[in-house]
Amino acid sequence: MGKLFAGIDIGGTTAKIGLVDENGNIIVKTQAKTEKNSHWQAIMNAYIDPIVQWKNEGKEIVGVGVGGPGAFDKNRRVLKTCVNIPPLQNEPIIEYIEQRLNIPAFGDNDATCAAVGEHIFGAGKDFKNFIMLTIGTGVGGGIVLNDKVYRGRDGFAGELGHVVAVPGGHLCGCGNRGCIEAYASATAIINEVRNGITRGSITSYEGIDPETINAQIIFDKAKAGDTASIHAVDNAASHLGTVIGSFVNMLNLDAVIIGGGVSMAGNFFLDKIAFHTRQIAWPLFMENLPILPAKLQNDAGIIGAASLILEEEK
Amino acid sequence: MGKLFAGIDIGGTTAKIGLVDENGNIIVKTQAKTEKNSHWQAIMNAYIDPIVQWKNEGKEIVGVGVGGPGAFDKNRRVLKTCVNIPPLQNEPIIEYIEQRLNIPAFGDNDATCAAVGEHIFGAGKDFKNFIMLTIGTGVGGGIVLNDKVYRGRDGFAGELGHVVAVPGGHLCGCGNRGCIEAYASATAIINEVRNGITRGSITSYEGIDPETINAQIIFDKAKAGDTASIHAVDNAASHLGTVIGSFVNMLNLDAVIIGGGVSMAGNFFLDKIAFHTRQIAWPLFMENLPILPAKLQNDAGIIGAASLILEEEK
Numbered sequence: 001m002g003k004l005f006a007g008i009d010i011g012g013t014t015a016k017i018g019l020v021d022e023n024g025n026i027i028v029k030t031q032a033k034t035e036k037n038s039h040w041q042a043i044m045n046a047y048i049d050p051i052v053q054w055k056n057e058g059k060e061i062v063g064v065g066v067g068g069p070g071a072f073d074k075n076r077r078v079l080k081t082c083v084n085i086p087p088l089q090n091e092p093i094i095e096y097i098e099q100r101l102n103i104p105a106f107g108d109n110d111a112t113c114a115a116v117g118e119h120i121f122g123a124g125k126d127f128k129n130f131i132m133l134t135i136g137t138g139v140g141g142g143i144v145l146n147d148k149v150y151r152g153r154d155g156f157a158g159e160l161g162h163v164v165a166v167p168g169g170h171l172c173g174c175g176n177r178g179c180i181e182a183y184a185s186a187t188a189i190i191n192e193v194r195n196g197i198t199r200g201s202i203t204s205y206e207g208i209d210p211e212t213i214n215a216q217i218i219f220d221k222a223k224a225g226d227t228a229s230i231h232a233v234d235n236a237a238s239h240l241g242t243v244i245g246s247f248v249n250m251l252n253l254d255a256v257i258i259g260g261g262v263s264m265a266g267n268f269f270l271d272k273i274a275f276h277t278r279q280i281a282w283p284l285f286m287e288n289l290p291i292l293p294a295k296l297q298n299d300a301g302i303i304g305a306a307s308l309i310l311e312e313e314k
Numbered sequence: 315m316g317k318l319f320a321g322i323d324i325g326g327t328t329a330k331i332g333l334v335d336e337n338g339n340i341i342v343k344t345q346a347k348t349e350k351n352s353h354w355q356a357i358m359n360a361y362i363d364p365i366v367q368w369k370n371e372g373k374e375i376v377g378v379g380v381g382g383p384g385a386f387d388k389n390r391r392v393l394k395t396c397v398n399i400p401p402l403q404n405e406p407i408i409e410y411i412e413q414r415l416n417i418p419a420f421g422d423n424d425a426t427c428a429a430v431g432e433h434i435f436g437a438g439k440d441f442k443n444f445i446m447l448t449i450g451t452g453v454g455g456g457i458v459l460n461d462k463v464y465r466g467r468d469g470f471a472g473e474l475g476h477v478v479a480v481p482g483g484h485l486c487g488c489g490n491r492g493c494i495e496a497y498a499s500a501t502a503i504i505n506e507v508r509n510g511i512t513r514g515s516i517t518s519y520e521g522i523d524p525e526t527i528n529a530q531i532i533f534d535k536a537k538a539g540d541t542a543s544i545h546a547v548d549n550a551a552s553h554l555g556t557v558i559g560s561f562v563n564m565l566n567l568d569a570v571i572i573g574g575g576v577s578m579a580g581n582f583f584l585d586k587i588a589f590h591t592r593q594i595a596w597p598l599f600m601e602n603l604p605i606l607p608a609k610l611q612n613d614a615g616i617i618g619a620a621s622l623i624l625e626e627e628k
Contacts, residue, residue, distance in 0.1 A: 071598070080598065129467050143564070150459060152566025153443055156599060163560040164594055166481060167553070176594060239481070243560075246477040250457070250561075252466025280478055280490060284385070284394065285470060 005309045006054075006064040008047045009110065009301030010034065012084035015047050018299065019054060019061065020306035024121030026299050028054060036084075040091040048100050055101060064097050064105040065308030067113035067301055074155035076106040076308070106308045108149075110134075110301065112158050114294070115142020116149055116311050117304030118257055122295035127254040131247055132294065133160055133240070136260035138173065139181040145251070149311065160247075161185070165239040183239040186215040186262050192232045193218055202228040219265040233265075234272055241276020248281035248289065259294030266293065319623045320368075320378040322361045323424065323615030324348065326398035329361050332613065333368060333375065334620035338435030340613045342368060350398075354405040362414050369415060378411050378419040379622030381427035381615055388469035390420040390622070420622045422463075424448075424615065426472050428608070429456020430463055430625050431618030432571055436609035441568040445561055446608065447474055447554070450574035452487065453495040459565070463625065474561075475499070479553040497553040500529040500576050506546045507532055516542040533579040547579075548586055555590020562595035562603065573608030580607065 002022060009016040011034060018029030032046040055061050070082035070089070077094040097105040108116070115132040118124040124132065128147040134140040141160025143150040151157050161181035162174055169178030170188070182188055194210045196202030204226045205213065222229035244256055256277070258270060274291045281289075296303050316336060323330040325348060332343030346360040369375050384396035384403070391408040411419040422430070429446040432438040438446065442461040448454040455474025457464040465471050475495035476488055483492030484502070496502055508524045510516030518540045519527065536543035558570055570591070572584060588605045595603075610617050 141564070145459060145464060146462075148460075150565070153568045154566055154598070157564065157566035159563040159566075159596070159599075162563045162596065164556050167479065167556045174596070242478050242481045246557075247564075249473040249476045250455070250471065251464070252468055252471035252473075254467045282473070282476065282488070284468070285473075 002060070003062045004059055005306035006051045006061050007302035007304070007306030008051075008064065008066045009113070009305050010047065010066065010068045010085070010088075011301075012036070012069060016299070016302050017047055017050050018302035018306070019051075019059060020303050022310075024117075024296075024303055026302060027059075029299065029302060034085060036087070038087065040087045040093065041096065043085065043087060044093055044096055048097055051101060061101070061103060063103050063309035063312070064101060065113065065305040066094065066097070066105065066107035067110040067305035067308075068107055069110055071109055071154075071156045072107045074151065074153075076108050076155060079107065080154075080156075104309070104312075106312065108155075108308055109140070109142075109158065110304070111140025112142040112149060112151075113304035113308060114140070114259055114296075114300055115144055115158070115257070115304075116307040117296050117300055118259070118294055119144050119149070120307045120310050120314075121303060123257050123292045124255065129251060129253050130255040130257055131160060131244075131251070131253060132257040132259055133244070134260040134294075135184060135186070135258060135262040137185060137187050139185050140260070160243070163243050163246075165243050180239055180243045184236040184262075189215055189218055189232050189236050189262070192235065193228065196228060204228050215262055215265075219268065223268055233269060237269060237272035238276045240273045241278075242280055244273065244277045244291070245280020248277065248285050252285055253289060255289060256291045257294055258291065259296075259300065263293050316374065317376045318373055319620035320365045320375050321616035321618070321620030322365075322378065322380045323427075323619050324361070324380065324382045324399070324402075325615075326350070326383060330613070330616050331361055331364050332616035332620070333365075333373060334617050336624075338431075338610075338617055340616060341373075343613065343616060348399060350401070352401065354401045354407065355410065357399065357401060358407055358410055362411055365415060375415070375417060377417050377623035377626070378415060379427065379619040380408065380411070380419065380421035381424040381619035381622075382421055383424055385423055385468075385470045386421045388465065388467075390422055390469060393421065394468075394470075418623070418626075420626065422469075422622055423454070423456075423472065424618070425454025426456040426463060426465075427618035427622060428454070428573055428610075428614055429458055429472070429571070429618075430621040431610050431614055432573070432608055433458050433463070434621045434624050434628075435617060437571050437606045438569065443565060443567050444569040444571055445474060445558075445565070445567060446571040446573055447558070448574040448608075449498060449500070449572060449576040451499060451501055453493075453499050454574070474557070477557050477560075479557050494553055494557045498550040498576075503529055503532055503546050503550050503576070506549065507542065510542060518542050529576055529579075533582065537582055547583060551583060551586035552590045554587050555592075556594055558587065558591045558605070559594020562591065562599050566599055567603060569603060570605045571608055572605065573610075573614065577607050
């Protein structure tokens with residue numbers, strides 16, 4: 001079986017944990033509950049225990065990568081911010097993993113892990129300069145430049161969801177106004193439609209309880225030709241085009257990768273994003289610049305986290 | 315005198331040419347007219363002749379750096395775009411310099427050269443991750459990441475002036491709408507005031523011919539408390555804050571450097587830019603992040619161009 005790389009993808013309610021081989025295949029995986037109100041060591045034990053067990057079974061695990069919902073420090077050892085799971089913040093969680101397993105560990109922001117995963121195993125394999133936007137409940141980002149993840153001064157780089165799309169625009173969860181996250185996340189798209197229904201300006205959702213509306217329903221209705229839904233999707237794509245086009249003019253990228261739940265809508269959404277990006281990015285910069293869906297799907301979180309170890313060996 | 319580095323700073327009407335020593339001091343300098351309508355070799359000869367002469371005088375010139383008003387290719391040998399001096403576009407100008415002088419030569423966008431100059435000799439000396447905005451007639455940019463100039467896929471990276479500040483906003487010289495250049499360049503600030511005078515909404519410039527108004531006059535009037543001028547300056551700073559704040563959230567920078575004519579207004583302008591940047595960039599990212607004026611002043615163009623050679627040796 002050869003060398004294996006453990007990945008822990010920490011989420012607010014559960015963590016996904018697995019072992020990945022050198023080809024990016026999941027060998028074994030499991031889940032563990034995130035006990036938000038417990039002591040940080042108890043939370044971490046739930047994640048580490050399965051790996052200890054796999055190790056005891058004789059699996060050759062060479063390192064552990066951790067993807068977390070927050071910002072790790074430059075040495076990738078401590079979550080400096082972790083709004084969703086406060087007990088983990090500022091605790092030596094990576095050191096603790098190393099102590100319990102006696103192998104090296106690294107942590108990084110989950111969207112950065114996703115970019116690392118795509119770079120090593122997925123849609124970013126052939127590219128040296130790309131950004132990846134992970135569009136789900138929020139909008140996360142990862143940046144690969146000169147064939148390496150770019151982490152910046154403190155290790156926090158890649159907060160692409162908090163680039164301003166509309167100055168003075170919608171209030172964002174981060175407290176700022178106009179961030180692209182407030183326009184293009186699933187949450188934002190859903191709110192756009194719900195608000196229209198509530199104020200009576202959207203009438204094409206009759207018979208559907210606004211509370212049950214999710215991104216999937218909106219995309220399906222858009223694909224079926226519903227004007228209101230097409231507008232909601234195009235509005236998100238247009239703001240994405242503004243910021244992605246700006247990124248392209250700024251960074252002269254090789255590619256742009258779109259991941260996360262919303263990207264599952266496929267070409268219907270990607271084509272719109274590409275159209276709007278072309279309205280902003282200069283033609284010379286857009287030549288042969290693909291806007292691609294992420295390749296890693298279901299287990300992207302585990303593979304991305306495990307990829308942090310492969311990245312070290314690269 | 316030791317090793318010397320030649321710098322050619324190509325402009326639409328004149329080029330500045332000089333020799334720089336290892337400490338960034340100008341040893342000798344001159345100017346040459348840009349004969350826009352001549353053959354590219356004739357244009358280049360006017361720039362190269364002084365260097366040939368200095369070489370013949372026995373000066374130990376180890377290389378030639380060229381800053382051009384356009385985008386050089388990845389190998390930094392050919393201007394792929396050069397709107398201001400069309401004959402130079404797509405010609406082997408760097409190869410020609412090497413042939414005439416028999417020493418290595420490199421070319422890069424003038425704003426990128428400015429960033430290289432600041433990185434080696436100026437305000438960027440102590441920083442590994444910074445952007446430099448050159449605010450003059452237009453807005454140029456240079457990006458230094460992981461202690462090296464970031465050039466991107468084709469060598470075109472750094473077009474920070476064409477990042478969108480206002481979606482669907484003012485028409486920019488590049489054909490796009492809403493670029494930061496259309497809001498924060500000297501040209502944009504002057505137009506803002508001139509338009510106000512023309513339509514009668516700005517009355518505090520009575521007795522001043524709108525055609526004679528330049529950025530210096532506007533900044534002086536703003537410093538003296540004129541509401542209309544303060545607004546024009548603050549409006550530019552506010553849009554700069556939006557894009558710089560976005561850059562900070564994206565790239566987790568060490569510093570931001572502001573150069574070009576408009577930056578000569580000093581802290582009056584920089585303080586406003588810093589204020590607006592803080593409204594967008596996250597506090598953790600803004601901690602100890604200086605927004606600094608460029609250090610190299612009069613001969614920045616020559617020193618920046620010459621720095622391309624020093625950068626190679628770094």
